[in-house]
Amino acid sequence: MSISVWDIMGYLLMATRWTVLLSLLAFAGGVAGSLLLLLLRFGAPRYGKRLMALYVEVFQGTPLLLQLFIVFFGMPMLGLETTATMAAVVALSLYATAYLSEIWRGCIEAIPRGQWDAAASLGMSFVKQMGLVILPQAFRISIPPTVG
Numbered sequence: 001m002s003i004s005v006w007d008i009m010g011y012l013l014m015a016t017r018w019t020v021l022l023s024l025l026a027f028a029g030g031v032a033g034s035l036l037l038l039l040l041r042f043g044a045p046r047y048g049k050r051l052m053a054l055y056v057e058v059f060q061g062t063p064l065l066l067q068l069f070i071v072f073f074g075m076p077m078l079g080l081e082t083t084a085t086m087a088a089v090v091a092l093s094l095y096a097t098a099y100l101s102e103i104w105r106g107c108i109e110a111i112p113r114g115q116w117d118a119a120a121s122l123g124m125s126f127v128k129q130m131g132l133v134i135l136p137q138a139f140r141i142s143i144p145p146t147v148g
Contacts, residue, residue: 029097033101034100037052059094059095060102064092071094103146111137
């Protein structure tokens with residue numbers, strides 16, 4: 001049996017759409033998870049800081065392939081039937097969450113303390129401080145490392 005170059009190119013093009021789809025879904029899941037982790041870290045600093053550090057260390061410290069295996073074979077052991085695509089989306093989202101949350105934590109901490117104090121002096125709640133003052137400034141700082 002012989003496979004031509006055109007057959008290989010066709011298979012690669014079909015695989016490209018799955019790669020793009022998995023990348024978009026993983027990034028969307030990573031963004032959602034990162035925002036939750038960051039709100040926990042800055043909203044409840046006593047426990048949130050430790051929880052975020054543990055999460056980042058575990059997911060950045062283990063190989064992605066191992067995480068994919070654990071999710072794919074571990075979810076059925078917990079009684080959650082899944083497909084290979086769903087397991088890949090979950091594992092890649094958890095992985096992306098670790099990296100994006102660490103990038104964005106640094107961007108939020110790069111905002112001068114005076115901005116935090118100014119927002120607090122206006123009587124803003126924590127959620128309003130983050131949504132109206134801190135996150136818009138951190139967003140501009142975070143674009144290059146997030147895209148890279």
